[in-house]
Every structure is written in structure tokens, then in C-alpha cells.
Amino acid sequence: MRIPRDAILPSLFALVLALGVLLPLLMMVTISLNPNEQDIMVSMGSIRSFIPQVFSLQNYIEVWTDPVHPFGRYLANTALITFSTLILSILFNSMAAFVLAQGTLAIRKPVMILILATLAVPGESLVLPQLMMAGWLGQIDSYQVQIVPGVANAMSIFLFYQFFSRLPKELIEAARIDGFSFFQIYRHVAMPLSKPVISAIAVLQFLEIWNAYLWPVMVTRGPEYRPLSVAMSAYFGTNQAAWGNIMAFAVSMAVPVILFFLILQRQFIASVMSSGVKG
Amino acid sequence: MRIRTKGQGQELAMLLPALIFITALIVVPFLLSVWFSFTDQRLVPRPIPTKFIGATNYERMLVDPLFWQAIWNTVLFALIVTPVQLAMSLGAALILNSAIPFRGFFRSVAILPLLLPMTVIVSIWAVLFRIPSGPFNAVYQWFAGQGAYVDFLGNPSTAMLSVVALSAWATFPYQMLIYLAGLQDIPQDLYEASKLDGAKAWQRFRYVTWPGLRNVNIFLIIITTVGALKLFTQVDILTKGGPNGATTTIIHYLFKQGYATQKVGYASAVAVFFFLAVTAIALLQRRFLKNEGEA
Numbered sequence: 001m002r003i004p005r006d007a008i009l010p011s012l013f014a015l016v017l018a019l020g021v022l023l024p025l026l027m028m029v030t031i032s033l034n035p036n037e038q039d040i041m042v043s044m045g046s047i048r049s050f051i052p053q054v055f056s057l058q059n060y061i062e063v064w065t066d067p068v069h070p071f072g073r074y075l076a077n078t079a080l081i082t083f084s085t086l087i088l089s090i091l092f093n094s095m096a097a098f099v100l101a102q103g104t105l106a107i108r109k110p111v112m113i114l115i116l117a118t119l120a121v122p123g124e125s126l127v128l129p130q131l132m133m134a135g136w137l138g139q140i141d142s143y144q145v146q147i148v149p150g151v152a153n154a155m156s157i158f159l160f161y162q163f164f165s166r167l168p169k170e171l172i173e174a175a176r177i178d179g180f181s182f183f184q185i186y187r188h189v190a191m192p193l194s195k196p197v198i199s200a201i202a203v204l205q206f207l208e209i210w211n212a213y214l215w216p217v218m219v220t221r222g223p224e225y226r227p228l229s230v231a232m233s234a235y236f237g238t239n240q241a242a243w244g245n246i247m248a249f250a251v252s253m254a255v256p257v258i259l260f261f262l263i264l265q266r267q268f269i270a271s272v273m274s275s276g277v278k279g
Numbered sequence: 280m281r282i283r284t285k286g287q288g289q290e291l292a293m294l295l296p297a298l299i300f301i302t303a304l305i306v307v308p309f310l311l312s313v314w315f316s317f318t319d320q321r322l323v324p325r326p327i328p329t330k331f332i333g334a335t336n337y338e339r340m341l342v343d344p345l346f347w348q349a350i351w352n353t354v355l356f357a358l359i360v361t362p363v364q365l366a367m368s369l370g371a372a373l374i375l376n377s378a379i380p381f382r383g384f385f386r387s388v389a390i391l392p393l394l395l396p397m398t399v400i401v402s403i404w405a406v407l408f409r410i411p412s413g414p415f416n417a418v419y420q421w422f423a424g425q426g427a428y429v430d431f432l433g434n435p436s437t438a439m440l441s442v443v444a445l446s447a448w449a450t451f452p453y454q455m456l457i458y459l460a461g462l463q464d465i466p467q468d469l470y471e472a473s474k475l476d477g478a479k480a481w482q483r484f485r486y487v488t489w490p491g492l493r494n495v496n497i498f499l500i501i502i503t504t505v506g507a508l509k510l511f512t513q514v515d516i517l518t519k520g521g522p523n524g525a526t527t528t529i530i531h532y533l534f535k536q537g538y539a540t541q542k543v544g545y546a547s548a549v550a551v552f553f554f555l556a557v558t559a560i561a562l563l564q565r566r567f568l569k570n571e572g573e574a
Contacts, residue, residue, distance in 0.1 A: 010377040017371055018388045024403050045417030096297030103290040118305045120558050124509050124530050125550040128537040129311035152304035182289050211396050213512040232398035233516045250399040261394050273460035
């Protein structure tokens with residue numbers, strides 16, 4: 001392949017960028033495939049920790065069958081929490097946003113002001129009272145306690161609102177004349193049109209929940225309801241010397257997300273891009 | 280008006296679930312934390328009832344040296360990571376926006392860190408930072424000689440910078456994608472025109488690209504700063520706020536006070552302070568940056 005002259009320098013930079021991202025990941029994979037902890041320590045920092053010398057799945061088998069840290073359970077917990085939150089959040093927040101954008105209720109304005117005000121509140125400043133409330137309701141260490149707070153998402157309402165308020169008035173009016181109820185307009189007119197905004201919100205919230213750490217650390221006590229992110233840090237904290245196993249844990253945790261997003265890559269990139277402001 | 284009643288009932292039914300969630304999980308906790316901040320509330324109830332203690336928590340907070348250290352660390356982190364990360368993101372976006380071969384491949388590679396959970400990234404970087412012979416120290420030994428090493432995470436003067444490097448690597452693709460969107464919004468004919476006028480690459484960047492990214496920059500500076508002020512996960516796993524408090528951030532301090540030592544009342548004062556500080560900084564930045572651009 002011939003590279004045009006003014007693309008040579010950018011191509012070199014692109015190579016540097018790719019190496020900067022890939023080398024640490026290559027190291028993670030290489031170490032995870034090496035069953036010999038001693039050898040990992042000796043070769044750490046040399047080229048051998050970046051190019052696999054052995055291909056052993058022993059670390060992976062140890063991680064997946066560890067009775068103290070049930071990897072499968074953590075993965076299932078994370079998936080359940082993530083998808084439940086996403087479904088409830090998209091359903092409730094899009095419905096509310098549609099009312100705010102196209103409805104006739106008199107309380108729309110005060111509600112909108114409330115939503116905009118809550119946008120400014122950083123979630124981190126609410127974790128302690130939320131924890132107290134979860135304790136009062138006896139919900140500590142459960143799935144609900146990890147799902148429900150993610151559903152209350154003012155940002156999601158706001159993004160849906162922006163989209164719904166730009167829907168052409170004639171479209172809504174035509175559906176109304178055809179005898180659609182308000183809910184039917186939402187269900188059969190607005191939602192089918194909002195696939196791009198749904199995927200944008202879903203992608204951003206997916207990453208947020210999959211990465212959640214502060215809240216799950218506080219509300220989970222043991223492996224039963226613990227998500228992967230907390231399990232990973234607990235594993236990391238208790239197996240400091242077992243780098244092969246830690247890296248196998250890391251790869252096992254990273255691969256499902258990476259695959260998921262590489263398959264949906266175009267939507268993913270478009271989603272993140274559209275979450276910014278337009279110039 | 281009567282005809283409307285049924286429709287309005289439906290509207291209310293659609294609005295209520297989200298409204299209840301927002302009220303119960305944001306508004307009520309927010310009010311609770313303001314209330315707690317004036318009491319001696321504990322995480323686990325004690326036999327002695329919780330009582331109102333006025334501004335005592337705030338007074339104690341303002342004289343705790345660790346609180347000020349946490350603020351200083353957080354501000355320092357935000358001040359360093361925001362320009363570093365935005366420069367990285369813009370650089371990467373410019374590269375990926377130019378006519379390079381395998382652009383799709385490079386773009387997929389560049390977004391990878393965004394897809395990795397922070398806990399995974401922290402464990403990878405823990406290896407990179409290893410003493411005495413992790414990869415970074417191996418490079419250092421090339422220059423400083425055999426046996427020399429830097430205790431990146433154990434030395435108070437390098438610990439925060441190490442967290443900056445990790446964090447910038449971990450999250451730059453988000454800003455990069457938004458810069459890419461911004462770059463693609465700049466009309467191509469502006470570049471054509473400036474080329475005809477004989478503008479060099481640097482001049483095209485200075486007079487076309489940079490002004491064209493103005494709104495994107497304002498947006499990214501604000502969200503990156505606000506995100507940086509919330510730093511917690513990385514330091515909790517990697518350094519536990521140490522060494523010697525060098526990486527204790529406001530949220531880590533709040534977590535330690537409210538959760539580990541269970542002083543919810545006191546930690547709520549920190550939370551209220553944090554909320555006010557973040558809001559003030561975001562508002563100030565917006566005002567300052569907007570005016571700057573218009574002047």
C-alpha cells in the first residue's frame with residue numbers, strides 16, 4: 001500500500017498512539033498466559049512480558065474455578081445489574097421526557113426545572129444518604145440496591161427531552177387525528193424514531209454501570225451480589241503476588257465488553273460523538 | 280377540557296415513575312445530606328439519639344489538615360489532568376481525522392481504553408509501575424543505570440503524577456471522540472480557502488481548526504474538570520489515598536469519613552461542600568470561557 005507524502009507523519013503518530021494503547025494490553029495478555037509466577041516476576045519489564053512465550057490457560061482455569069471468588073457469579077451479577085438498570089432507565093426516562101416535551105400537563109414546567117436542577121448534583125455527594133436509606137429499608141447487599149439508583153438519571157431524561165422536543169409537531173398531530181392516544185404516540189411514533197438517541201444513552205449508561213465502583217463497594221458484603229468491578233479490586237487486593245491470575249481475571253473481565261462494543265462499533269462511536277455539543 | 284382528562288391521566292402515569300425515582304433517589308438524599316451535615320449522624324445507629332449540632336461539622340472540617348490536603352490534591356489533579364488529557368485527546372483526534380491508511384483500525388484501537396473497566400486498567404498499570412523492575416522502571420534504568428528505580432506509587436512526590444498518567448490513558452478516548460465530532464463539523468471549504476491563501480498546516484490549525492473547536496473545548500474543559508474532581512476509584516484501589524495522604528482526594532476523604540469511620544454527619548458536611556464547589560467551578564468556567572471567546 002502506498003502512503004501519500006503528507007500522510008507519512010500522521011501515520012507515524014498513529015502508530016505511536018496505537019502502540020501506547022496496545023502495549024499495556026499486550027502485557028496483560030502475555031502475563032495472563034504465563035503459569036509461572038516466578039518467571040513473571042523475573043521477566044517483568046523485559047521484552048518477554050510483552051510477547052507470549054507460553055500459551056497456558058492455567059491462570060484462567062484457576063480464576064474461573066476459584067471457590068472464594070466465583071467469577072461466573074460476578075459476571076452474571078454484573079450483567080443482571082447492568083441490563084436491568086438500562087431497561088428500566090430507558091423505559092421510565094423516555095416516557096417522562098416525552099410527557100415533558102409533548103404533553104399538556106401543567107406541572108411540566110416545575111418538573112423540568114427540578115430535572116435541570118438535579119443535573120447539577122454529583123452522584124458522589126449523595127452516596128451516604130442513599131446508603132442510610134438503603135439500610136433503613138433493609139436493602140443492603142441485594143440486586144435492587146444496585147439497580148434502582150441508576151434508574152434515577154436526570155441526564156437521560158434531559159437527552160430524551162432534547163430529542164423529543166425536536167419531533168415535528170405535524171407528526172404528533174397526525175397521529176392524534178388518527179386516534180392514537182398519548183401513550184400510543186410515544187410507543188408507536190416517538191420511540192421508533194429515537195433509535196439513535198436510545199443507543200447513545202444506552203452506551204453511555206452501560207459504561208457507567210459496568211464501571212460503577214464507589215456505590216457497589218458500599219452496598220455489597222460478599223460474593224453473592226458483588227459485581228465484577230468490586231470483585232476485581234478485592235481479588236487484586238488479596239492476591240498481590242499472583243500477577244498471572246490477576247491478569248487472567250482482568251482479561252476475562254475485559255473481553256466480553258470489548259467484543260460487545262467491537263460488534264457495535266459504529267453505533268458506539270456515533271453515540272459517544274453525539275453526546276457532545278455541536279459547534 | 281373534560282375530553283383531555285383521560286389523556287392527562289395517561290400523561291401523569293407516564294411521568295410519575297421517573298419523577299418518583301428522581302425524588303426518592305436524588306432530591307430526598309440531597310435534602311438528607313444537608314440535614315445530616317448539621318447533626319452527629321452515624322452510619323450504624325447508636326443508643327444515644329442523633330442530635331442537631333449546628334455548624335460544628337463544618338467548623339471541624341475547616342480545621343482538619345487532611346481535609347485541606349484532600350482539596351489541594353483534588354485541585355492539583357484536576358489542574359494537571361485536564362490539560363494533559365485534552366491535549367492527548369485533541370492530538371489523537373487530529374491524527375485519526377487525517378488521511379492515514381487503516382484509519383478504521385487505528386480508531387478502534389484508540390477507543391479500547393474507554394471500554395476497559397477502571398479496575399482492569401488499574402491492575403495493568405500496577406504492573407507498569409512495579410518496583411524495582413516494572414516496565415516503566417526498566418525504561419528508567421536505561422537512562423539512570425542498573426539498580427536505579429522510581430517508587431512511582433510509594434513516593435508522595437510521584438504518586439499523584441502516576442495517577443494522572445493512568446487516568447489520562449484510561450479516559451482520553453471519550454474526549455477524543457467528541458473532538459473528532461467537532462473536527463468533522465468544521466466546514467471543509469474553510470480549509471480549502473485557507474490552502475488557496477497559502478496557509479501552512481500550523482496556520483490552518485491556528486486560524487481554522489482551533490476557533491472551530493471553541494464550543495467543543497468549552498464543553499470538554501468543563502466536563503473533564505468536573506470528572507477529575509470526582510477522582511476516587513483509581514486512588515482507592517491503587518494507593519488507598521497514600522502515601523502519607525498524597526493521593527487522598529475529596530471523594531476518598533468523604534468515603535473514609537462517612538463509610539470507613541462511619542461519621543455520616545461529618546462526611547455529609549464534606550458532601551455539601553463538594554456539591555457547592557463543583558457547581559461553583561462549573562459555573563465560573565462556563566462564564567469565564569464564554570466571555571473569553573467573545574472578547
